[in-house]
Amino acid sequence: MGSSQSSDKLHCNRYLNGQGPPSLVQQAKEDVNGTYRAGHGSQPEGQMTWVILHRDLPGFPNDNTVQINYIFPDGIQTKKHPNPGQPYAGIRLCAYLPDSREGRKVRKLLDKAFNQQLLFTVATNQDGKDMVTTTSIPLKTQPDAGSKVDGYPDSEYLKTVRQILKDKGVE
Template sequence: MGSVQSKDKWHCTRYINGQGPPSLKDQAEQGLNKSSERTQPAGQMTWVILHRDLPGYPEDNTIQINYVIGDGIQSDKHPNPGQTFRGVRILAYLPDNKEGRKVLRLLDKAFNQRLVFKVVTNDIGEDVATLTDIPHKTQPDGGSKSDSYPDPDYLKTTRRILKEKGIE
């Protein structure tokens, strides 16, 4: 079934005229796109050095990342294409040391590849820009809260997650 025999050769007739599965190359590219959808709306990422330390990094200054995603109109990759969404301003913090600067470079690369933010519909039905699953420390201190320092595994965890998204 799905083939015809011609003397001693078999010819597949099941996928004539492109009616079969995508090529292996197309499948691989689709897999990459699905694992790291680039749906981030337009925005800006800047950073400054603060002359203060973070808990757990007493010898280092602090890198403060400033993200700004303005209000906008959703594209076809967002929950409600053509509708408006509310933007967001987020501050994030890294220690100003070798590892912190490496994570900053990786976050900058991820931002430029449109992987840091997404548009979602929140619990009250509003469409808003928010961070993706790439972890950020949005509070410089706060103890055991997951979005603050101290957190001795944060830089390593963030590098691993970015590597899984193809950011190295």
């Protein structure tokens, strides 16, 4: 994937019903569907792009920021989703990485995981609505809100996400 920008406004700091995704620990311990499929997951059709922002992330004062944009339009579920033939709500989500050597490695791994359909899936939320959501691979969706709400600073994130990706066969 290359660097590109969309004229559409991305709602980067909103997630599903306005609340953040599960914590990194929660995401690492449980997959949304409860199972992991080797090779290809249940990710619906979507797009991943990235761009370099000329600002730093807390904890990475000497690096620019990589903003990864994920866009999944509304769609109809397939047999790999919980309710085949039924509609689901899409999502627009941004994730952030430092533009450092290690951050660029993680971006490439996330790109591989996206292409293997491992980053997102369709799941039913608390209101009974089917929608696109992240799987057990954690993403930093807040550039500077702290590690408790999936933001920075978080000195362990790059190491943690690399290990989770490795455990899922993405190296």
